[in-house]
Amino acid sequence: xxxxxxxxxxxxxxxxxxxxxxxxxxxxxxxxxxxxxxxxxxxxxxxxxxxxxxxxxxxxxxxxxxxxxxxxxxxxxxxxxxxxxxxxxxxxxxxxxxxxxxxxxxxxxxxxxxxxxxxxxxxxxxxxxxxxxxxxxxxxxxxxxxxxxxxxxxxxxxxxxxxxxxxxxxxxxxxxxxxxxxxxxxxxxxxxxxxxxxxxxxxxxxxxxxxxxxxxxxxxxxxxxxxxxxxxxxxxxxxxxxxxxxxxxxxxxxxxxxxxxxxxxxxxxxxxxxxxxxxxxxxxxxxxxxxxxxxxxxxxxxxxxxxxxxxxxxxxxxxxxxxxxxxxxxxxxxxxxxxxxxxxxxxxxxxxxxxxxxxxxxxxxxxxxxxxxxxxxxxxxxxxxxxxxxxxxxxxxxxxxxxxxxxxxxxxxxxxxxxxxxxxxxxxxxxxxxxxxxxxxxxxxxxxxxxxxxxxx
Amino acid sequence: xxxxxxxxxxxxxxxxxxxxxxxxxxxxxxxxxxxxxxxxxxxxxxxxxxxxxxxxxxxxxxxxxxxxxxxxxxxxxxxxxxxxxxxxxxxxxxxxxxxxxxxxxxxxxxxxxxxxxxxxxxxxxxxxxxxxxxxxxxxxxxxxxxxxxxxxxxxxxxxxxxxxxxxxxxxxxxxxxxxxxxxxxxxxxxxxxxxxxxxxxxxxxxxxxxxxxxxxxxxxxxxxxxxxxxxxxxxxxxxxxxxxxxxxxxxxxxxxxxxxxxxxxxxxxxxxxxxxxxxxxxxxxxxxxxxxxxxxxxxxxxxxxxxxxxxxxxxxxxxxxxxxxxxxxxxxxxxxxxxxxxxxxxxxxxxxxxxxxxxxxxxxxxxxxxxxxxxxxxxxxxxxxxxxxxxxxxxxxxxxxxxxxxxxxxxxxxxxxxxxxxxxxxxxxxxxxxxxxxxxxxxxxxxxxxxxxxxxx
Numbered sequence: 001x002x003x004x005x006x007x008x009x010x011x012x013x014x015x016x017x018x019x020x021x022x023x024x025x026x027x028x029x030x031x032x033x034x035x036x037x038x039x040x041x042x043x044x045x046x047x048x049x050x051x052x053x054x055x056x057x058x059x060x061x062x063x064x065x066x067x068x069x070x071x072x073x074x075x076x077x078x079x080x081x082x083x084x085x086x087x088x089x090x091x092x093x094x095x096x097x098x099x100x101x102x103x104x105x106x107x108x109x110x111x112x113x114x115x116x117x118x119x120x121x122x123x124x125x126x127x128x129x130x131x132x133x134x135x136x137x138x139x140x141x142x143x144x145x146x147x148x149x150x151x152x153x154x155x156x157x158x159x160x161x162x163x164x165x166x167x168x169x170x171x172x173x174x175x176x177x178x179x180x181x182x183x184x185x186x187x188x189x190x191x192x193x194x195x196x197x198x199x200x201x202x203x204x205x206x207x208x209x210x211x212x213x214x215x216x217x218x219x220x221x222x223x224x225x226x227x228x229x230x231x232x233x234x235x236x237x238x239x240x241x242x243x244x245x246x247x248x249x250x251x252x253x254x255x256x257x258x259x260x261x262x263x264x265x266x267x268x269x270x271x272x273x274x275x276x277x278x279x280x281x282x283x284x285x286x287x288x289x290x291x292x293x294x295x296x297x298x299x300x301x302x303x304x305x306x307x308x309x310x311x312x313x314x315x316x317x318x319x320x321x322x323x324x325x326x327x328x329x330x331x332x333x334x335x336x337x338x339x340x341x342x343x344x345x346x347x348x349x350x351x352x353x354x355x356x357x358x359x360x361x362x363x364x365x366x367x368x369x370x371x372x373x374x375x376x377x378x379x380x381x382x383x384x385x386x387x388x389x390x391x392x393x394x395x396x397x398x399x400x401x402x403x404x405x406x407x408x409x410x411x412x413x414x415x416x417x418x419x420x421x422x423x424x425x426x427x428x429x430x431x432x433x434x435x436x437x438x439x440x441x442x443x444x445x446x447x448x449x450x451x452x453x454x455x456x457x
Numbered sequence: 458x459x460x461x462x463x464x465x466x467x468x469x470x471x472x473x474x475x476x477x478x479x480x481x482x483x484x485x486x487x488x489x490x491x492x493x494x495x496x497x498x499x500x501x502x503x504x505x506x507x508x509x510x511x512x513x514x515x516x517x518x519x520x521x522x523x524x525x526x527x528x529x530x531x532x533x534x535x536x537x538x539x540x541x542x543x544x545x546x547x548x549x550x551x552x553x554x555x556x557x558x559x560x561x562x563x564x565x566x567x568x569x570x571x572x573x574x575x576x577x578x579x580x581x582x583x584x585x586x587x588x589x590x591x592x593x594x595x596x597x598x599x600x601x602x603x604x605x606x607x608x609x610x611x612x613x614x615x616x617x618x619x620x621x622x623x624x625x626x627x628x629x630x631x632x633x634x635x636x637x638x639x640x641x642x643x644x645x646x647x648x649x650x651x652x653x654x655x656x657x658x659x660x661x662x663x664x665x666x667x668x669x670x671x672x673x674x675x676x677x678x679x680x681x682x683x684x685x686x687x688x689x690x691x692x693x694x695x696x697x698x699x700x701x702x703x704x705x706x707x708x709x710x711x712x713x714x715x716x717x718x719x720x721x722x723x724x725x726x727x728x729x730x731x732x733x734x735x736x737x738x739x740x741x742x743x744x745x746x747x748x749x750x751x752x753x754x755x756x757x758x759x760x761x762x763x764x765x766x767x768x769x770x771x772x773x774x775x776x777x778x779x780x781x782x783x784x785x786x787x788x789x790x791x792x793x794x795x796x797x798x799x800x801x802x803x804x805x806x807x808x809x810x811x812x813x814x815x816x817x818x819x820x821x822x823x824x825x826x827x828x829x830x831x832x833x834x835x836x837x838x839x840x841x842x843x844x845x846x847x848x849x850x851x852x853x854x855x856x857x858x859x860x861x862x863x864x865x866x867x868x869x870x871x872x873x874x875x876x877x878x879x880x881x882x883x884x885x886x887x888x889x890x891x892x893x894x895x896x897x898x899x900x901x902x903x904x905x906x907x908x909x910x911x912x913x914x
Contacts, residue, residue: 197673201772210736215759216654216857219787220698220751221740226760227694230687237684239810241677279667282812283678294677302672303683304775305766310783315658315820317785317857318761326767328774330676353696355739363772400673400774 008138009130009444016444017113017437019049020126023088024106024115030066030089030156039152042088043067046150049126053133055148063160066152073132074145079455080175080377081145084132085408086125087154087181090117091429098431111437118435119422124180125150127421127440131447143455147172154181158404169411176377176454177408180443182398182420183428187436189267190385191394193418194259194378195296195370198331199401200341204348205324205359206232215317223355225323226309233325235351236301236344241285241294243301243329245347251334255297258373262395263292277424296397300330301344328364330399337365367406370397371415376457381417384449388442419446462905465595466587470898474570476506477583477897480545481563481572487523487546487613496609499545500524503607506583510590512605520617523609530589531602536912537632537834538602541589542865543582544611544638547574548886555888568894575892576879581637582607584878584897588904600912604629611638615861626868633834633911634865637900639855639877640885644893646724647842648851650875651716651835652753652827655788656858657798657819661805662781663689664814672774680812682780683766690782692808693758693801698742698751700758700786702804708791712754715830719852720749734881753854757787758801785821787856794822824863827854828872833914838874841906845899876903 028042029035043060046069051058055071066089074081093103093116101107106115113123128148135142149172151161165172185191208223237243270291274283285294294300308323310316329340345360352358371378373395385393398418405416421443427433485499486492500517503526508515512528523546531538550560550573558564563572570580585605592599606629608618622629642648665680694700727748731740742751751757765780767773786797802817809815828835830852842850855875862873878900884890 199673199774201774203772208737213735214857215757215761215785216656216787216855218735218752219757219759219856220742220755221748222735223737223739223741224759226763227690230690230760230763231696233684233687234691239688278670278675278679280665280680280812282680284680284810284812285677291678295675298677300672300676302676302681302774302776303687303766304672304773305768305777306683306687306763307768309760309762311762311764311768315660315783315785316761317656317658317759319759320761326772328672328772330673355737355741398673399676400671 005134005138005448006445009134009448010441012134013441016130016441020113020123020440021106023122023126024117025104027104028089028152029092030153031092039066039089043069043152046088047071049129050148053129054136055132061164063164065160068161068164069148069150071148072146073142076142076145076455079144080457081147081173082451082454083147083149083172083174083177083408083412084128085177085179085404086128086150087121087152088125088150089152089155090120090122091155095431100432103433108437112434113437113440114432114434116433118433119426120428120433121154121181123435123440124421124443127180127443127447128178130444131451134444134448135451143452146451147174154404161404162407165407165411172412174412174414176414177412177416178450179405179416179418180421180447181402182418183422183424183426184420184439185266185394185396187423189394190389190391191266191396191420192378192381192385193398193420194373194395195333195397196368196402196405197397197399198335198337198368198406199328199364199366200331200337200344200362201326201328201364202341202344203324203326203361203363205322206352207322207357208355209319209321212321213319215319218319222319224319225356226306226320228353228356229306229308229323229325232348232351233303233327236347240287243299245343247343248299248340251336252299253333255293256372259395262373266394266396268292295399297332299332299335301327303327330401331368333368333370335368337367341365366401366403369406369409375415377415377417377454380453380457381419381450383453384446385419387449388445417450419450462591462595463902466591466901466905467898469591473587473898473901474894477570477580478563480579480583481574482561484561485546485609486549487610488549496523496546500526500609503545504528506586507605510586511593512589518621520621522617525618525621526605526607528605529603530599533599533602533912536601537914538604538630539908539911540604540606540629540631540634540865540869541585542606542634542636542861543585544578544608545582546609546612547577547579548612552888557889565894569891570894570897571889571891573890575890576883577885577890578611578638580892580897581878581900584637584900584904585635587901588908591901591905592908600909603908604631611861618861619864622864622868629869631869631871633871634869634873635904635907636862636873636875637878637904638859639875640879640881640883641877641896642723642851642853644880646851647846647848648853648877649835649838649842650855650877651830651852652790652854653825653859653862654854654856655792655794655825655863656785656821656823657788657794657801658783658785658821659798659801660781660783660818660820662779662816663809664779665812666776666778669778670776672776675776679776681776682813683763683777685810685813686763686780686782689805689808690760690784693804697744700756702800704800705756705797708793709756710790712750713829716852719830723851723853725749752856754789756789756792758784760784787858788825790825790827792825794824798822823858823860826863826866832872834872834874834911837910837914838876838907840910841903842876844906845902874907876907
């Protein structure tokens with residue numbers, strides 16, 4: 001039986017591609033102030049595209065930063081309401097010299113479309129717009145109520161959308177949030193992200209002497225805060241990667257059986273993964289957990305930098321007065337950032353020798369969140385993927401922290417369905433970012449199918 | 458009985474001061490290329506002063522850097538030959554705003570002369586020149602043969618004089634070297650430095666993954682070289698300051714009884730010293746050794762900086778591919794820098810976990826050296842100090858490393874007599890550097906007396 005929707009989408013491929021290329025030509029780099037007018041152009045382009053697709057009430061919502069783009073179609077009484085989220089801003093494109101073709105001159109080479117933002121996130125959010133358009137063109141209506149909320153500050157911390165959601169969530173009741181801002185597990189292995197890790201990021205400082213001292217004149221008697229810091233940090237983990245902070249693991253929830261079962265279906269070879277991704281002789285971490293478990297469902301503690309003393313070229317014989325460390329913990333459900341931050345701080349403070357003064361600053365937090373793979377909207381996503389790709393998705397998680405995901409979940413009291421259409425080698429944030437044309441075209445089908453399955457969920 | 462020499466020196470005080478002020482007006486900052494012509498002016502001024510004092514064969518010896526100033530008086534057959542060393546270059550004067558009067562506009566305030574270089578080293582080397590002059594003016598001859606070798610690169614590593622000595626030491630046979638480039642133990646407590654610690658300075662590096670990785674996506678499995686570095690460095694010392702490197706202490710020679718006995722005569726109060734100098738709640742280091750022993754006659758291991766990862770303001774969630782550490786050990790006789798460097802490297806390499814690649818670079822070495830307090834020239838120094846100050850000097854050591862001292866000792870096969878005329882609060886290398894006028898004037902007497910006692914040594 002020919003599927004009108006699918007045939008329609010497949011017939012429109014050339015036009016969809018041409019339109020996406022238009023959007024990708026706009027260098028909407030949110031980190032660089034000189035692109036402020038490009039941010040406006042990109043927002044207007046996205047709004048225009050939503051209008052053309054048949055969405056209603058399309059508007060640019062001004063913020064202290066870049067505009068939010070809103071649109072809706074709310075004529076499916078009794079059906080669920082889905083909020084589609086994405087972002088029209090992109091990362092800077094440097095190092096420019098490493099791009100084969102310029103980042104804002106999109107080019108199709110082989111099976112891929114190369115441009116900054118191709119996958120992250122213009123290409124992916126565009127699949128949502130085109131899926132809605134295809135449904136409206138072929139069926140005259142959408143199977144669900146649909147809202148779009150597309151921001152222009154994802155690459156700089158999502159401040160404006162967070163503020164907007166804090167103030168206006170009640171005006172945007174939704175039953176599910178749909179996000180395509182991640183990657184499939186592997187080419188040919190579609191997957192859904194069902195959770196993200198949370199985070200606490202801290203900067204700690206030890207002070208020894210009142211001023212920097214000369215290591216010749218005072219070496220042997222003066223407190224050396226770099227040495228104390230090294231010892232302090234070493235005390236936080238054993239050599240097998242277990243975190244030695246009382247209470248740290250107390251709230252860690254194990255992944256459920258469905259989820260673990262789905263991992264077994266993923267095409268994963270540890271050595272290949274290590275060689276492609278980490279390129280180190282061996283991996284580290286808790287040996288009693290598998291690699292995927294360690295990056296998805298286990299909390300971590302990492303040191304990111306140790307400012308202090310002399311770090312320039314050559315030799316300087318200073319015993320610094322102060323040494324610092326930047327460290328973060330990735331968190332998993334049901335750990336609470338505030339509680340973990342307190343546990344870390346308490347352990348460090350208690351272990352600080354009396355020659356030093358300890359200080360601690362909490363720089364960032366993000367909540368961990370996981371959505372049950374068996375939830376109705378995740379099931380709808382899985383059905384859509386299976387229909388289009390011919391195989392069920394693996395349930396994976398994102399080891400990173402996407403603060404907007406737990407924020408949506410908390411403020412809308414709704415699950416977030418994460419259907420990533422990127423591939424692990426898409427070069428996000430790097431040179432030669434690309435989007436697989438197959439994933440672009442099939443992604444539109446997947447999203448359209450998702451909206452249909454969601455209506456029946 | 459009136460002492461002609463002493464009366465003469467005391468009568469000349471005003472003139473000596475005026476002359477020193479002339480020298481201090483020349484901003485001979487060796488680190489700053491724009492002062493190149495000032496270096497030449499200072500060298501010429503010193504040479505002129507040596508000629509006027511009655512020294513002979515005065516010359517500027519060109520080098521790849523700044524000129525050496527040489528002079529001699531060699532008409533004391535059968536008497537020892539003393540080589541007087543000093544330097545005419547000075548440190549930069551910033552922060553300029555912290556100087557009460559400009560650094561190169563010398564000013565007498567109270568009992569001190571304020572100027573950059575007042576103590577380090579123009580004032581001190583000038584006492585040597587004036588002592589020789591006073592002896593020649595009052596006695597028509599010197600009691601010993603005397604050479605001056607004064608460099609202009611001490612503050613930038615003494616490269617030219619080291620090269621010159623390596624090539625020309627045989628042309629400068631000497632029985633003792635006289636250096637006044639350090640400080641008395643305390644005002645009113647004259648002392649002699651009888652040794653300096655040596656040093657090895659190393660930079661070590663650990664590499665984990667091939668590239669920097671995101672701590673969200675790879676945290677829990679990727680090697681973190683900052684963490685491994687912290688653990689590695691912690692393994693080098695216990696919490697009581699004992700260095701845990703096999704063989705490290707093997708060649709450490711204990712100070713002799715004379716020297717230890719002399720410490721008891723020093724006006725030293727540990728709490729006062731800690732509060733004035735270190736300003737930390739407690740001191741650290743090997744509890745079974747006293748503070749002076751720890752800084753003078755015990756080897757150390759200190760971390761100076763840990764480059765790697767993210768050290769700027771704010772949060773960045775990187776697991777760096779590489780982390781480094783700068784560390785140095787201060788050495789005491791009879792430790793050999795090359796051997797200690799090997800011991801440190803071997804211990805670190807053996808303790809490096811297999812997820813990391815270890816690299817090590819030796820940046821600097823300096824030999825430790827000690828001259829027996831009972832040696833004939835040190836005895837002559839002690840006699841001179843006792844005669845002028847009315848009390849015998851304490852035998853102290855310099856915890857720092859003065860590479861030129863072991864270099865002279867080795868290349869001339871001669872002891873180095875270190876009569877420091879500075880005071881601990883003279884502000885060397887900092888703003889408001891000063892030289893005590895009493896130490897300036899009496900220093901000339903001490904050096905003149907030393908040359909006389911040395912003749913009979």
